Amino acid sequence: MDHLSLEKIINTYLETGRYQDVSCNGLQIEGRPEVNRIATAATASLEAIDAAVEAGADALIVHHGLFWKGASPRLVGVMHDRVATALAAGLNLYAYHLPLDAHAELGNNRLLMEMLGALEFDYAVPGEPTSVGMVGRLEEPLSVNEICGILCAQLDTRVQVIGNPPSDLLIEDVAVCSGAGSALLDDNPRPDFDALITGDVNEQTYHLAAETGTVVFAVGHHASEQDGVRCLGDYLAQKYGLEHIHLHFALEKSVPWYESDDSGSDE
16 A cells, blocks of 8 residues: 555544644654555654564554654654654654544544443533543443453553542443543533543642542553554554554553552551
């Protein structure tokens, strides 16, 4: 497949034109014209670029690319190393940020909802994908411990629970927003959900969780945004006959249970 045709296919499928995004979505580094093998990763780190080159990929598709609106354009230091490595190998680099968080079929937020067994869910602004986050109801209520177990196992990550809830507290109505998604609580003084699942949080999130009685599960920014790009790669491979390899890097250490922000002890 031609590398520019691949960009058009992804742009159309993810509806990138709908989003006001700080990411320069689409083809960020132009490499060899023909793409037969694609690699996917959450972030265009040097580690991911090196791994894609070693795997013989013609293209690397990521969620966090190299070029962001308003960022410094200088190709120095690590930016030089990443760009130079990709160019030397003829590797195409594609990046998709908000469109990959919000996609109705394989977006990071939909996948988190499905992971928890949610049957009824919609965007934070009903019917509007550009609101990105999602809210919904679990098929069956789950305890704080049960949710932690699912997230740790499925995302291979450490889960921090914010709000000091009892471990057996049952959760039914949830909001999800991958990455730095705590705004769903930070901007909502009267949330109508029991819990928020996100990547990382702001300082005020700790206070708001306790004051509103909302449980926040922080699973790590990187961990919360692995699956969407992996599923995109699988979709492209199945529909267009491409080879696909997903490059998984577990940056947040996995633990069998959850870490609470409550450092107190009953002893």
